[in-house]
Amino acid sequence: MRCPNCGERETRVVDSRDLDESATIRRRRECAACSMRFTTYERVEAARLVVVKRDGARQEFDRERLVSGLRKALTRRPVPDAAAELAADAIEAELRAAGMTEVPSSRIGAMAMEQLRGIDQIAYIRFASVYQSFEDLEDLKREVDTLFAERGEDSDIVAIDVRGTGAKRTRA
Numbered sequence: 699m700r701c702p703n704c705g706e707r708e709t710r711v712v713d714s715r716d717l718d719e720s721a722t723i724r725r726r727r728e729c730a731a732c733s734m735r736f737t738t739y740e741r742v743e744a745a746r747l748v749v750v751k752r753d754g755a756r757q758e759f760d761r762e763r764l765v766s767g768l769r770k771a772l773t774r775r776p777v778p779d780a781a782a783e784l785a786a787d788a789i790e791a792e793l794r795a796a797g798m799t800e801v802p803s804s805r806i807g808a809m810a811m812e813q814l815r816g817i818d819q820i821a822y823i824r825f826a827s828v829y830q831s832f833e834d835l836e837d838l839k840r841e842v843d844t845l846f847a848e849r850g851e852d853s854d855i856v857a858i859d860v861r862g863t864g865a866k867r868t869r870a
């Protein structure tokens with residue numbers, strides 16, 4: 699911290715005090731060169747996170763809106779009530795950890811799909827069909843096929859018995 703009087707860089711802290719319930723620290727400093735005393739305030743910067751939409755419009759990141767989008771996709775799926783909140787937390791934490799201040803809405807959409815994919819595949823398809831707006835049924839089928847392919851060998855796959863005994867669960 700440069701001395702406001704002589705420009706010296708070396709200063710000594712002579713007193714530190716918490717203000718605003720420790721949200722701010724007030725420091726009294728003394729210049730090593732001219733001995734002038736001055737005060738600095740240190741507080742955590744509330745980092746802004748701005749979402750850049752496809753049309754270039756910018757708006758403050760709205761966590762609640764993300765949660766409601768996730769919740770809508772997860773409606774009536776067998777997942778914990780907090781699933782949407784936790785997914786939104788994970789997305790926000792990842793964005794903030796990356797130190798981003800501006801993020802394209804498409805990236806948030808992709809992260810939401812990634813989260814849903816790990817939570818519930820039906821919710822993922824719901825969200826993706828709205829968000830990615832599959833061109834046609836073929837497009838949707840490809841995505842579903844990919845999910846099936848990724849389920850691997852140890853998961854249950856529903857097989858349809860075409861002779862009329864209905865669906866039954868079989869081990870793949």
Ligand SMILES: [Zn+2]
Pocket residue numbers: 701702703704705706729730731732733734
């Ligand atoms: Zn000075």
